[in-house]
Amino acid sequence: MNESMPTPAALDIRDIHLPEPVSWWPVAPGWWLLIATMLLLLVFIFIARKIYRSRQLKRDIASELENIKQRYLLSNDKSQLAKSLSVLLRRASITFYPATDIAGLTGERWLAYLDETGRHSANAAKFQSETGEVLLSAPYLPEDASLDFDAHALLHLCESWLFAPHHKIQRMSSP
DSSP: OGGGSOOHHHHTOOOOOOOOOOOSOSOOHHHHHHHHHHHHHHHHHHHHHHHHHHHHHHHHHHHHHHHHHHHHHHHOOHHHHHHHHHHHHHHHHHHHOTTSOOTTOOHHHHHHHHHHHHTOOTTSOOSSSTTTTHHHHGGGSOTTOOOOSOHHHHHHHHHHHHTOTTOOOOOOOOO
16 A cells, blocks of 8 residues: 555655745844934934023023012012122123133123123113112122112113023133
């Protein structure tokens, strides 16, 4: 009975060969899409972080200004308001323009600097006016001193300078 079946040598059958292993290169299109998505995500995160950090200073200034306003509304102390605004303006200007010698400016030179960097229009209130001149003496007055000035005008003047769109943090030059 088995005589009718051919022997394996007679059939000339080759042994089973496995296909070549799949190469990792070139990468399948899905992997290219994943890599591109990851790169775009990294670029987006980098840009979003940079924008967030650049706006942090404005948020800090807005928060500090709001605290100053709230303290003024509670105490109605104009001399403390002028002192706080003067300090905030100086701190902000040193942060915006660290490469310049702002810390040493006093008197009319300080007010002229604020007007110059504030870029006020011709009809807008300026620091070199009765409103802005309060900032010259306020930080040096005793605690119990009282000042009489238009607090809302000073607040508006300082707010317009602090949130002027052209203020950008300048990098310090290397020595």
